[in-house]
Amino acid sequence: MKIVVLKFGGTSVGTTERIKKVANIIAGYAKKGFKVIVVSSAMSGATNDLIKKSRDISNDFNSSEYDVLVSAGEQISCALISGRLNHIGYKSRSWMSWQIPILTKGEYCSSRISKINKKKIIDYLKSGGIPVITGFQGVNNDSRITTLGRGGSDASAIMCAKFFNAKKCIIFTDVEGVYTTDPNNLKKAKKIKVISYEEMLEMASLGAKVMQPNSIQDARLNRVEIDVKSSFVNKKGTLITKRKNILRNRTITGLTSTKNDAKLTLVGVKDKPGVAASVFRPLSQNQINVDMVVQTSSTQNRETDITFTVKSDELSKTIRLVKQNKKIKYRDLIVNKDVSKISIIGVGMITTPGVTYRMFQTLANKRINILVISTSEIKISVLINKKNIKKALAALHKEFKLNS
Numbered sequence: 001m002k003i004v005v006l007k008f009g010g011t012s013v014g015t016t017e018r019i020k021k022v023a024n025i026i027a028g029y030a031k032k033g034f035k036v037i038v039v040s041s042a043m044s045g046a047t048n049d050l051i052k053k054s055r056d057i058s059n060d061f062n063s064s065e066y067d068v069l070v071s072a073g074e075q076i077s078c079a080l081i082s083g084r085l086n087h088i089g090y091k092s093r094s095w096m097s098w099q100i101p102i103l104t105k106g107e108y109c110s111s112r113i114s115k116i117n118k119k120k121i122i123d124y125l126k127s128g129g130i131p132v133i134t135g136f137q138g139v140n141n142d143s144r145i146t147t148l149g150r151g152g153s154d155a156s157a158i159m160c161a162k163f164f165n166a167k168k169c170i171i172f173t174d175v176e177g178v179y180t181t182d183p184n185n186l187k188k189a190k191k192i193k194v195i196s197y198e199e200m201l202e203m204a205s206l207g208a209k210v211m212q213p214n215s216i217q218d219a220r221l222n223r224v225e226i227d228v229k230s231s232f233v234n235k236k237g238t239l240i241t242k243r244k245n246i247l248r249n250r251t252i253t254g255l256t257s258t259k260n261d262a263k264l265t266l267v268g269v270k271d272k273p274g275v276a277a278s279v280f281r282p283l284s285q286n287q288i289n290v291d292m293v294v295q296t297s298s299t300q301n302r303e304t305d306i307t308f309t310v311k312s313d314e315l316s317k318t319i320r321l322v323k324q325n326k327k328i329k330y331r332d333l334i335v336n337k338d339v340s341k342i343s344i345i346g347v348g349m350i351t352t353p354g355v356t357y358r359m360f361q362t363l364a365n366k367r368i369n370i371l372v373i374s375t376s377e378i379k380i381s382v383l384i385n386k387k388n389i390k391k392a393l394a395a396l397h398k399e400f401k402l403n404s
């Protein structure tokens, strides 16, 4: 069987008019002889509305009921897609995840798919039907509905592609693919033709909004190739694939910037063993993700400054934990929310020396001050003042020859 998985994001099924268009796209693949499995997200805004309702009811809404509630949006969009496919002459029906079932493991709100039972869907495909499967949801060992975290319908599609051994997994969205950087920040941003899982994972984790990071991890582990393309215009999108399938002459594949980082500096901390651990222990115990860290020491009075970043929505909790921490002494706590993490990403930097220098020199030429630095094998991130985001992206995009 030549199976293709087509996944539609919230904007692509955002109105009944758009759903009609989506049905035509699905029909197009069926006409080409593919056995089509559709996975859909909820109509845009639907999930947010449901989350808001849960908050109106309780600020401590029961997590298993929360999953029943917020996964409801997918039921609506799937029924509408199937209904439209029926209308234009195709055999189709909706499938809730528990009807298949799609089995998950883990906590409510952030479960992961462990197994998909194939039998019913394969039989349905063989009978000539087009199954339309709810993304984002699954069912656990207690027969309760679970969800995969915000944006989780990408993971549903990828795991369907894996379990049904699909020839293709196409993620339809409201942009034409993955760009060298967010086109809203830089007009010169270019569509990337091919990108590796690792690069895509970094891009998504560092602020590119196209796909959910967990789902890219699923794709990488299961070697599922993904096409990302627009449901609005019929153009070639971006292929996310294994590294060795990529031939490229560029060092850097993409740039990202964030708007939700905050920087804290503890001034005048004692410079002795164990201090950094004492600073970060309560943060880790409270699930606060510390991202970038620098420590600067002055030799004179055996004191050091520790600077680190956290996500802005965890800033107040972080400040509270630092202030309550009896194990550390410091002279001052300085907080800055007007910062952005700019990153350059590319597998090419593994084999190309001098990338770090080029990045720093480019920013220096634009008189942009670097506050914190962090690096990994395929990315370099710097923290800068938010007001310099566009200037920095433009300069780096040019320096690493992404403009053409």
Ligand code: ASP
Pocket (backbone or CB within 6 Å): 009, 010, 041, 042, 047, 048, 073, 135, 136, 149, 150, 151, 152, 153, 154
């Ligand atoms: N509807 C869910 C959400 O908004 C899942 C998804 O869109 O992928 O997070």
Ligand code: MG
Pocket (backbone or CB within 6 Å): 009, 010, 041, 151
């Ligand atoms: Mg979505």
